[in-house]
Amino acid sequence: xxxxxxxxxxxxxxxxxxxxxxxxxxxxxxxxxxxxxxxxxxxxxxxxxxxxxxxxxxxxxxxxxxxxxxxxxxxxxxxxxxxxxxxxxxxxxxxxxxxxxxxxxxxxxxxxxxxxxxxxxxxxxxxxxxxxxxxxxxxxxxxxxxxxxxxxxxxxxxxxxxxxxxxxxxxxxxxxxxxxxxxxxxxxxxxxxxxxxxxxxxxxxxxxxxxxxxxxxxxxxxxxxxxxxx
Numbered sequence: 001x002x003x004x005x006x007x008x009x010x011x012x013x014x015x016x017x018x019x020x021x022x023x024x025x026x027x028x029x030x031x032x033x034x035x036x037x038x039x040x041x042x043x044x045x046x047x048x049x050x051x052x053x054x055x056x057x058x059x060x061x062x063x064x065x066x067x068x069x070x071x072x073x074x075x076x077x078x079x080x081x082x083x084x085x086x087x088x089x090x091x092x093x094x095x096x097x098x099x100x101x102x103x104x105x106x107x108x109x110x111x112x113x114x115x116x117x118x119x120x121x122x123x124x125x126x127x128x129x130x131x132x133x134x135x136x137x138x139x140x141x142x143x144x145x146x147x148x149x150x151x152x153x154x155x156x157x158x159x160x161x162x163x164x165x166x167x168x169x170x171x172x173x174x175x176x177x178x179x180x181x182x183x184x185x186x187x188x189x190x191x192x193x194x195x196x197x198x199x200x201x202x203x204x205x206x207x208x209x210x211x212x213x214x215x216x217x218x219x220x221x222x223x224x225x226x227x228x229x230x
Contacts, residue, residue, distance in 0.1 A: 005035055010076040011052070011059075029053050029082075036067065047073050055082045061139060061186065062208030078119070079209050089215040090137055090225060097216075104155060108166075114159035118216055123188070123204045125151045125165055131181030131192035131199045135224030137214030139186045139207040148201060156202050158216055163191070165202070173200065175220040182224045184214035191217065 008015045009026040016027035022035035030053020036046045047070070049063040059080045078098045081089075085096050099105075100119035109116050126148035154167030158175075165171040173179070173191060181192025181199060188203035189210050205213075218225045 005033065005047075006073075010073050011080045013077060023050075026053075029056065031076075033073070045070055052080075055084060056080070057083055058086060058138070058211045059083075059208040062206035062211075066206070079212055081208075081212065086137075086211060086215040089212070090218040092219040092222065094216075094219060105157065108157055108159075108164065112159060112164070114161050116157050116159050118156075118158040118213060120156040120202075120205050120209050120213065122153070123156050123165075123202045124153050125167070125171060126201045126203060127151065127198040128190065128201045129199060130197060131183050131190055133180050133192075135182035135214070135218050135221070135226060137182070137184050137211060137218050137226075139184045139210050139214075141185055143185045143188050143190070143201055143203050145203065148203070149198070156213070158213065158220075160220075163217075171200075175217060177221075177223065179217075179221050179224065182214060182217055182221075184210045186210065189213050189217075 005024040009029060009031055011031045012026060012029040014026060014028040023032065025032045030051060032051040034048045034050055036048050037044060046067050048067050052060050052063055063080065078100050089097060094117065097117060100116055102119055105116040105119045128148045152167040152169055154165050157164040162175055163173040173193065178194045179191055180194045183190045186207045188201060188205055190199045190201045192199045
């Protein structure tokens with residue numbers, strides 16, 4: 001007996017054999033997902049990610065061992081990429097980037113006349129310790145939340161021009177020469193603008209989401225790119 005958890009892999013979109021019972025396993029990217037129900041609510045389905053294949057080292061940090069709703073699993077195609085593709089984004093090549101299809105992204109597109117390339121929900125914005133110049137897109141450690149001056153909550157959008165954070169305030173950060181620092185954490189990212197004594201932090205995402213945002217910013221701001229090791 002096979003289960004029909006997904007008609008195609010949520011990460012790579014290949015149609016591949018599925019394991020028995022309540023486990024889905026992709027034969028291409030190695031994603032392995034187990035279906036999980038609440039004891040007293042069989043209609044409330046969650047999915048535990050058990051594994052993902054080689055070449056997904058960064059994504060593995062944010063996926064394996066974590067539980068996701070069906071809506072969150074549906075976003076894997078927009079937010080989960082192999083390490084090699086993240087490197088392409090960081091170098092400014094966005095050919096393989098899947099654009100978000102959310103209603104919010106479409107509304108923002110109509111308002112700004114800019115293409116929305118990334119969309120991460122439910123983050124907190126804060127001012128925090130300033131960053132050293134340069135960029136780092138690999139998630140390391142957690143954001144020191146006790147050092148934050150919290151500002152607002154909202155959803156993060158990255159267009160072809162800027163970072164946009166709509167909330168009770170509207171925050172715009174242009175991705176250009178004035179952006180001089182970037183740091184990626186396991187639960188968020190921070191950017192430093194020239195002339196400011198603080199960095200702007202966006203907190204509350206998974207490592208694979210933070211890595212994606214960091215790679216995208218490096219791709220848009222060549223001055224934040226790091227040279228690959230020899």
